[in-house]
Every structure is written in C-alpha cells, then in structure tokens.
Amino acid sequence: MMQPADLSQDTRDGGSVITLNGDLLVSCLGDLPARLDAIEGPVSAIDLSEVAHVDTIGAWTVHRTARRLGSDITGASEDAERLIAELRKVDEPVAIRPDNAPPFKRVLGEIGDATITAGKTLIGLLGFFGATLIATWTIIRRPRRFRINAVVQRFEVVGVSALGIIGLMSFLIGIVIAQQGSVQLRQFGMEMLTINLVGRLTFRELGVLMTAIMVAGRSGSAFAAQLGTMKLTEEIDAMRTIGVSPMEALVLPRTIAVVVMMPLLGFYSSVIAVIGGGFLCAVALDIPPVTFIQRLREVVPITDLWVGLIKAPVFGLIIAISGCFQGMQVKANAEEVGLRTTAAVVQAIFLVIVLDAMFAVLFTWIGWN
Structure with missing residues (x-):
C-alpha cells in the first residue's frame, strides 16, 4: 500500500x-x-x-x-x-547557438584539427601498410592460403572492366594535348613538334597519372565501400571469429590486383593517348600516320616508358592501401560508408600527385629527363 x-x-x-x-x-x-x-x-x-x-x-x-x-x-x-x-x-544548461569565436581563432582551430587528423591518418596508413606486408609474408610462408580466385576476379574488376573508360579518356586527352600544343607551336612554325609533346607527355606523365586518378575514383572507392559495408554488417568480425584473416582474404587480393594491373593500364592508356594525338595530327596538321610513328620513335626515349612503368605499381599500391584502409575504418552507421569512400578517393589522388612530384625530382636527379 x-x-x-x-x-x-x-x-x-x-x-x-x-x-x-x-x-x-x-x-x-x-x-x-x-x-x-x-x-x-x-x-x-x-x-x-x-x-x-x-x-x-x-x-x-x-x-x-x-x-x-x-x-x-x-x-x-x-x-x-x-x-x-x-x-x-x-539538468545542465544547453547552448542554443555555439559561442561566436573570432574568425582568426576559428580558422586557426580548423587548421589545427585538420593537421591532427592528417597526422593520425598518416600514422594509420603506415600501420595498415605494415599489416599488409605482414599478411604478404604470411602468404609467402604458407602459399596454400593464397586466394588465387579472388585475385583473378579483382584482375577483371580493376583491369578488364576499366579498359573502356580509360581508353576513351586517354584518346580524348591525346586529342586535347595535340590540339592545344599545335595551336601554340603554329605561332613559331613548329607544328611537327606536336609529336614530341604528345609522345613524351603521355608516356612519361599523363598516361600513368590519369590512369591512377581513374582507378582511384573507380576501384579505390569500390574497395572502401565494399569493406565498409562488410564492417557494418559484421562480416569482417565473423571472418575473424572463424579464423580467417581479413588482411589475407580481403585486402591482399585487392592490393595485388591493383599493383599488377596498373602498369598494364598505364601503358595501354599511353598508347591510346598517342593514337588520339596521331589522329588529330593526321586530321588537322596533315601529318601522315607513318611520319607520326617514325618521328615518335626518334623523339621518345625508352627511359620515358620505364619512368611510367616504374611509377605505375607504386601508384597502384597507394590506391589499394588508401581504399582498403578507409573501408576498414567504417563505424557506427551507413553515412560513415559514404564519408570514408569520399576520403579514400581524395586521399589516394592527393598521395598519387605528391608521389608523382617526388618521382619527377628523383628521375631528374638521376638523369632520366
């Protein structure tokens, strides 16, 4: 009572x-x-x-x-x-609006937050790269754990399925380079040097760089979204429970596929860009294809091809690591998947451009210019 x-x-x-x-x-x-x-x-x-x-x-x-x-x-x-x-x-007072901080202080705080976030992300990427190396060493010691079917499937997704869009992009870029270059060189009566511009620029820089950007936007984002969704649905936790390493089963096949396919896609992109430049030269400058090819062989050194092929697997590694790392960081809700996917693409493209600048300095220093 x-x-x-x-x-x-x-x-x-x-x-x-x-x-x-x-x-x-x-x-x-x-x-x-x-x-x-x-x-x-x-x-x-x-x-x-x-x-x-x-x-x-x-x-x-x-x-x-x-x-x-x-x-x-x-x-x-x-x-x-x-x-x-x-x-x-x-029973605590709630601020309806945040306190108005001075603009300089607010901007300084945002810069500080961005710097801390960038530092933590860099440390996380290095740690994730180390985990990938450990998984690779484990596969080398125990080859039976290597999932060849998963790698072959990623070859198709990353490489074969991307041939169309990369080929179209490269062909149009070759046309643009040739057209813009010929307009400037015509002022000096040197339209023939358009072949030099197209050949050296595509094989040395733009072919691999534009391919890396396309792969980052296409495959890097897919890796982040796939792994992020698996993280939300607790599939990755289930894999760990039954004794399957997510690094070996999910990350390593994707990384190997991108690293192997990037040199092939980069070379393919360069060739298609040169074809696009040759097409423009034949149509607008009256340079026959035979003359274009002969001149191309004279002015493009083999080192330009090696420069592109050396950079391509490094770019592929960065793209795969960034996409998989951001996917594995997904937590809480589906919105996080979209945020991490965007972060993976931006991060991969930024790192690829930074590394490209470093490679440019390195190859100039060793005399490959």
Whole structure:
C-alpha cells in the first residue's frame, strides 16, 4: 500500500536536515513540493533513508530542492540514487547557438584539427601498410592460403572492366594535348613538334597519372565501400571469429590486383593517348600516320616508358592501401560508408600527385629527363 509523502526537519551535527518519508510517487506527493519550496536554507542534507519508492517526478522534486538549498542527498536507495544521477546529467544548461569565436581563432582551430587528423591518418596508413606486408609474408610462408580466385576476379574488376573508360579518356586527352600544343607551336612554325609533346607527355606523365586518378575514383572507392559495408554488417568480425584473416582474404587480393594491373593500364592508356594525338595530327596538321610513328620513335626515349612503368605499381599500391584502409575504418552507421569512400578517393589522388612530384625530382636527379 502506498504511503503519502511527508517531511520533517531537524538539526543534526549543527546543521539542518530534511528527512523525507513515504513514497515519492506522483500520486503520493500531495503538497510536498510546495512545502519544500517554502523551506529557506541553509540545509545541509536531505535524508531519503525512510523513502520506500521513488519515481521520476519524486526524484526531480528532491534534486530541484537540493540544488536550490545547496544540500547533499543522503540515504537514497540504489534505484533512487541512479534516477537522481540521470536527472542531474540532463539538468545542465544547453547552448542554443555555439559561442561566436573570432574568425582568426576559428580558422586557426580548423587548421589545427585538420593537421591532427592528417597526422593520425598518416600514422594509420603506415600501420595498415605494415599489416599488409605482414599478411604478404604470411602468404609467402604458407602459399596454400593464397586466394588465387579472388585475385583473378579483382584482375577483371580493376583491369578488364576499366579498359573502356580509360581508353576513351586517354584518346580524348591525346586529342586535347595535340590540339592545344599545335595551336601554340603554329605561332613559331613548329607544328611537327606536336609529336614530341604528345609522345613524351603521355608516356612519361599523363598516361600513368590519369590512369591512377581513374582507378582511384573507380576501384579505390569500390574497395572502401565494399569493406565498409562488410564492417557494418559484421562480416569482417565473423571472418575473424572463424579464423580467417581479413588482411589475407580481403585486402591482399585487392592490393595485388591493383599493383599488377596498373602498369598494364598505364601503358595501354599511353598508347591510346598517342593514337588520339596521331589522329588529330593526321586530321588537322596533315601529318601522315607513318611520319607520326617514325618521328615518335626518334623523339621518345625508352627511359620515358620505364619512368611510367616504374611509377605505375607504386601508384597502384597507394590506391589499394588508401581504399582498403578507409573501408576498414567504417563505424557506427551507413553515412560513415559514404564519408570514408569520399576520403579514400581524395586521399589516394592527393598521395598519387605528391608521389608523382617526388618521382619527377628523383628521375631528374638521376638523369632520366
């Protein structure tokens, strides 16, 4: 049977103490809240040792009174204490709008946050690259664990399926390079040098670079989305539970496929770009294909081809590592998949361009220019 809530006030250890008894339920409070509001401080404590039951309204009444009088709450049961603690958490002022910080301070803070995020991402990428190397060494020691079917499937997805879009892009880029170059060189009567421009630029730089950007947007984003979805559906955790390493089963086949296919795709892209440039030269500059090919063989050194083939697998490794790393970082919800996929593409393209600049300096230093 429910007991009406009541209170008494006495003095203990030189301080005033309010003792509540009965049931602090909404149906039993009666005029207790008004009587508590009429009490003036100071009150050292509110004793709940004689309270049998407490609901949210009763706990709020006690908390509000204790906050107003600056009193401690003593003798509460475990349930009452937990309920009052939860009310204390939500009874905090909430800012409707964030404080307006000075523009310089806000920009400086954003730069600092971006720098910290970039540093953490770089450390994470290095750690993920190390885990990939460990998985590779494990496969070398135990070849039976190598999943050749998964690698072959990725060859088709990364390489064969991309031939159409990469070929079209490269053909159009070759035409653009030849057209823009011929317009500038015509001013000096040197339209023939358009062949030099097309040949050296495509084999040395643009063929591999544009291929890397296309693969990052096409395959890198797919890797991040696939692994991110598997992370959300707990498929990766299930693989670990049954003793299958996600690095060996998911990351390594994708990495090997991109590293192997990138030199082939880069060479293919360069050849198609040269064909596009030759087509423009034949149509707009009246340079016969035979003359174009003969001139191309004279002006393009074999080192330009080696430069592109050396850069391609490194770019492929960066793309695969970035895509798989971002996919494995997905947490919480489906929105994270989209964010991580975008981050994978941006990160891969940025690193590819940075590495391309470093390679340019390196090859110039060793005399391959």
